[in-house]
Amino acid sequence: MQVDRRTFLLGGAAIAALGAAALVFRPMGASRAAEGTFEVSFTEAEWKAKLDPKVFEVLRHEATEAPGSSPLLYEHRAGIFNCAGCELPLFDSTTKYESGTGWPSFYQPLDNAVGESTDTTLGMSRTEVHCRRCGGHLGHVFNDGPQPTGLRYCMNGLALTFTAA
Template identity: 45%
Template sequence: MKKYSIEKSEEDWKAELSEEQYRILRKKGTEAPHTGKYNMHFEDGKYYCAGCGNKLFESEAKFKSNCGWPSFDKALEGSIEYKKDTTFGMIRTEILCANCGGHIGHVFNDGPTETGERFCVNSASINFDNH
C-alpha cells in the first residue's frame, strides 16, 4: 500500500471529517448529482482537499459541465494521484489527493476545453478559499 505524506488511523479520519466527507474521501463514495455546494460555484480562488488541505485546483480551471458535479479541466501539478478504477463494471480513472490518498472523484477524457479532460469532483472532498 502506498505511503502518503499524511497518514491517519480510520478513527482519526472519522473524528476529523463529517460523515459525508468520510464516506467520500475515505470510503470512495459519491455524492448525489446536483447536490454538492461547489457544483455551481464559480468564485475566484483555490480548491483544497477537505481531508488534508492540499491545494488541488485553481478556479480558472473550473467550468460548467452540467454533469451534476464540480468539474475542472486540469489539476495543479503533483496534487493528484491517478488510479485505474474497475468498480461497477466500468473502467475509469480515479483521482486521489496525492498528499493523503483521499478519494476526490474521477477524471474523464470528454472535457470541452483544450485539455480534453474533465475532473469530476465530489464537493464534499474539497474546500474553497478565495484568499
C-alpha cells in the same frame, strides 16, 4: 442427483448475480486510493474523528455524493479548491467549468496535486483521482472535457473545500 432445467437456470442466474455484485461492490474501507504511504496519514478512527461523516465516506471509502447536491457546484469566485482531508491545493478556479453532470468539474489540476489509479467498479474501467498527499478519493477523470486539455475532472464537492482569492 438429477437437476431439472428450472433449477439449472435459477442456479446459473444466482451465480451470475453474485459475480456481478462482486464487480460492483467492495467492502467498506477497501479504498484503492488510500492504499500505500502518504505524507498525511491517519488511522481509520482518526480520519473518522477528523471528518464529517459524509466527507469521511467520500474521501476514505470512495462514496459518491448525489449529483447537484454540492454548494461548490455553484462556486464561481476566484480562488483555490483544496482537499477536504488535508487542505492541499488541488484546482484553481480558472480551470472550473460547467459540465452539466451535477458535480464540480475542472479541466486541469494544479501541478503535483493529484494521483490516479484504475477503478473497475460498476463493471467498467475508469480513472480514479485521489489527493496525492493524503490519498483521499476525489472523483474520476474522463476524456470528454473542454480544451486545452480535453479532460473532465469530475470531483465530489464533499471532497473539496474552497478558499476565495
